[in-house]
Amino acid sequence: MNVIIVRYGEIGTKSRQTRRWFENILMNNIREALVSEGVEFKKVEAKHGRVLVRTNKAKEAVEVLTRVFGIVSLSPAMEVDANLDKINRTALKLFRRKKRELGLERPRFRVTARRITKEFPLKSPEIQAKVGEYILENEESEVNLHDYDIEVGVELMEGKAYVFVDKVKAWGGLPIGTQGKVVALLSGGIDSPVAAFLMMKRGVEVIPVHIYMGEKTLEKVRRIWNQLKKYHYGGKGELIVVKPKERERIIEKLRELGKEKYTCVFCKFMMVRHADKIAKDFGAKGIVMGDSLGQVASQTLENMYIVSQASDLPIYRPLVGLDKEEIVSIAKRIGTFELSTLPEDEIPFIPKHPIIRGSWEEFRKIYRAIFGEDPGKGEC
Amino acid sequence: MNVIIVRYGEIGTKSRQTRRWFENILMNNIREALVSEGVEFKKVEAKHGRVLVRTNKAKEAVEVLTRVFGIVSLSPAMEVDANLDKINRTALKLFRRKKRELGLERPRFRVTARRITKEFPLKSPEIQAKVGEYILENEESEVNLHDYDIEVGVELMEGKAYVFVDKVKAWGGLPIGTQGKVVALLSGGIDSPVAAFLMMKRGVEVIPVHIYMGEKTLEKVRRIWNQLKKYHYGGKGELIVVKPKERERIIEKLRELGKEKYTCVFCKFMMVRHADKIAKDFGAKGIVMGDSLGQVASQTLENMYIVSQASDLPIYRPLVGLDKEEIVSIAKRIGTFELSTLPEDEIPFIPKHPIIRGSWEEFRKIYRAIFGEDPGKGEC
Known part of the structure; x- marks a missing residue:
């Protein structure tokens, strides 16, 4: 084989100008993928609604290119007169x-x-x-x-x-870089990498942010992000690690107030606060989280309401309509499942009975007691 | 066959008390489904982690019960000593x-x-x-x-x-009514019914809201909601139709200002405003929309940012990580696809070149010019 025919989907339906722009981003991502993975190639070119990749390493190249979003299918081919x-x-x-x-x-x-x-x-x-x-x-x-x-x-x-x-079937979706940037909160669990993956699949560059919990979890999240990066050609994104200074103060104060049950909601709220700040520094237009409904007792619409108040940016939750089984199945396909089940740091401050349906009014009161000001949003 | 064994999934993993609560809601939804569809049964009871439905109409009952969320699989069975x-x-x-x-x-x-x-x-x-x-x-x-x-x-x-x-495999998910309520915006297109469906699947009761465009579209949305209702046993939800009074004024004013390109963003913003008001009237904790990224040129993170400012409620977008093909495939399975492709009213005011990446600052200025006040959110 001396060439790979790359077929793409949704791009084909746009205007001529948009299509050119899409093709260029797609070709750029293809080049970046092949260079990063050390697969030699001669040329990448767009021709009549397909992209041709000239290479003598067709097999290796196809394996890499199934991970480039925007591509629907690939055929290693012989070009002859x-x-x-x-x-x-x-x-x-x-x-x-x-x-x-x-x-x-x-x-x-x-x-x-x-x-x-x-x-x-x-x-x-x-x-x-x-x-x-x-x-x-x-x-x-x-x-x-x-x-x-x-x-x-x-x-x-x-x-x-x-x-x-x-x-060979690929993932479809849109080329990374065609749809702007969002911040992805990565916790080390099974869900958040899948959520980030699905946004990437729709052409979004992801800025991965981890809120520090301990060295073991951090190491795990680094490995998860390294795996996700294999789908992120065209994006930059080195992992950003935030060591939250306010955590101990919050936990102490919650204990003082007898409101330990709000610990998890506060923890998530602060995560989104950090994500919000980073998003604004980097010009990202949203935050993606691995929330799904009812998986654990505290994943309720009420608690998600409170957490959403931490930012004026839209929070994208691509897993919200999926069952655990479906999430796990994607995690396995993309290679993050095993990493997500590695051991992580124990979190000593998780309360025995986290609040199930938190009240925004009560949260606000506690917030004011801790910080001396209203939670508010950046933009309001 | 004289009984149906109903197996459920995620519920089984909760505490004894939560489980009882889940089982009761599930059994209630099962009864409601069978009564609504006129399938006779004698008894529905929970036993050792399964639900038994006693009926001589096993075949009809199984067909109905595959549409009750929370159920993973069903076996029509003979009970004998x-x-x-x-x-x-x-x-x-x-x-x-x-x-x-x-x-x-x-x-x-x-x-x-x-x-x-x-x-x-x-x-x-x-x-x-x-x-x-x-x-x-x-x-x-x-x-x-x-x-x-x-x-x-x-x-x-x-x-x-x-x-x-x-x-017989069923949809899984969680029983409707276990996860609270959200407002679902139904437009008549392919996407919004699928988004509402996926939230319902995760146990959420949906309040369907349609912003009036014309009689043809309304009739279509009524048929779509009637189809979705077949998955909504346990929820109430009659379609709420809003005839927006402000629309003509906005369109006229946008024309005067030479900002017709913002028409679609304004239209969506006002939809969410209406949804927000209804959600608060009914105690719903979020809004679900059929947004996905990059399907049409104006589905950008920037435009979604603007639209999100219309409410302090979280906006759930379960389709954001899906390709059109995947959305269509769900729409076909749940029986809304054909209805969504029925003719609808032409919208005379769609601009030739809708804004692709709208600016919040500009939107705000226009909003002030039209309404004489800041767009703001209810809660801020």
């Missing part, structure tokens, strides 16, 4: 390779041809018929359009033919 | 029925037994062996533990045996 003889021989060669790989005696197959530009003299159905005949003449096999083991693809453009037998 | 002879004969009868249904000559099967309470003298592996033998003596078939066509289930509790050959 668009003449029927060359197409036939390339198709047969790839067919044989795939047949060996599948270990089938008599594979059923079909040929799917597409003329992207129209200068080639034969039409698509004719190309399909010719290539199909050629394979049948040379190999024990049969054509089956609906139920096939091998699909031989032929795409023609600008005097070249691209022949392939594989179509 | 827990003695081996009866279990054997029931198992054989159900095995034969299933064999006919599948149209198999020599099905592979396995028996899975579980003693929920332990008074039955044989242990689970022994029951499995006995029932398996009995089926093998009477029917052309073979046992295969890993690769089977039929699984015969036997659950034993309190002197009864429950025998079944089907396990």
Whole structure:
């Protein structure tokens, strides 16, 4: 294989100008991914609604590129001059390779041809018929359009033919950098990396922020972020670690007031406060959190209301409609699950009975007692 | 079949007290679903971590109950006295029925037994062996533990045996009413019903609100909500329709100011304002919207920032991490897709070039020019 055909989805539906802009970001992210992972390539170029990556390391490159968002599918292909003889021989060669790989005696197959530009003299159905005949003449096999083991693809453009037998599915989504930036709060648990991942998938660059709990948890979060970075080509984002100075004062004061049950809500509120400040420093337009509803008793609409008051920025909660099972399944696919289950620092100040449905009025009173001022938001 | 075994998921992991509360809500929703759909039943009861629904209309009941959130799977079963002879004969009868249904000559099967309470003298592996033998003596078939066509289930509790050959998957999630209420903005498009559905799935009662655009769209939204209601047993929610009085004034003023490009952002901002007011009237703790990122050019983090300022309530956007394809696929499964693609009223005031990345400062200025006051939030 000497080239990879990269297909992208939603970008294709935009205006010409937007599309050019999208393609450029996508190509940039592809280059960055390949360079970062040390996969050699010659050229990345956009052509007629697809991106071509010229490389002799097709297998390695495909593995890397399945992690670049915006890409829907990938086909490692042979580029040859668009003449029927060359197409036939390339198709047969790839067919044989795939047949060996599948270990089938008599594979059923079909040929799917597409003329992207129209200068080639034969039409698509004719190309399909010719290539199909050629394979049948040379190999024990049969054509089956609906139920096939091998699909031989032929795409023609600008005097070249691209022949392939594989179509690898990627994540879809939008290229990172097309949709601005948000701050992602990473706690070390299973949920927050999945939430960050889903925002990244929709083209958002993520600024990862961790509120320090201890060295063990920090190490864990570093490993989680290193894993997430494999999906973040095109984004910058080194992990930002905040050591909150106010924590002990809050905990002490809550104890004094007999309001320990508000500890978790305060802790989350302060996390969002820190995220808010960092977002504003970096020009990020939102905060993403791993909240989902009812997973633990204290994940209630009431407590989320209180926490949301810590910032005027929208808080994105892409997991809010998912069951734990669905979240875990994504975490496993993206490789963060195992890291999230590593040991972490015990948190000594978690109350026995955290408040289930916190009251904003009560929270405000406690806040004023601790800080001598109203919680308020930056923008209000 | 004379009973349905209802299995639920996440509830099982809570404290005894919470669990009782969950079970009661789930049972209530089950009853409401069956009554609403006119499916007769005798009794719904909780027993040892499952719910039993006694009915002679098992098939109809199962179809309805797959739409009750909190339920993970359902098995229509025969309840018989827990003695081996009866279990054997029931198992054989159900095995034969299933064999006919599948149209198999020599099905592979396995028996899975579980003693929920332990008074039955044989242990689970022994029951499995006995029932398996009995089926093998009477029917052309073979046992295969890993690769089977039929699984015969036997659950034993309190002197009864429950025998079944089907396990129907349901949506999971949490029972509606366990997680409070939110307002759902329904526009008539594909996305907003899916967003409302996902919140409902996590146990949230939804108050559906539509901002009036015209009769055709309203009729469409009514049909969409009628479809969503089939997943909303346990919730009340009649559609609330708001006819916004301020719309014409805003549009006129935007034209005067030469700021037509802000029309869509204003329109959404005002929608959230209305949703906010209704939420507060009804004690709802959030607003759910069908926003996803980058689907249309104006779905940007910047515009979502502006819209979010219309309320101090958290705005839940369960679709924010999904691709259009994924949203469409859910819409099709839940039966709203076709309704969402029905014709709707044309909106005459959509500008040619809506603002892509709106500025909050500019929005504020325009808002002041129109309303003579700051946009502000209720709570600030």
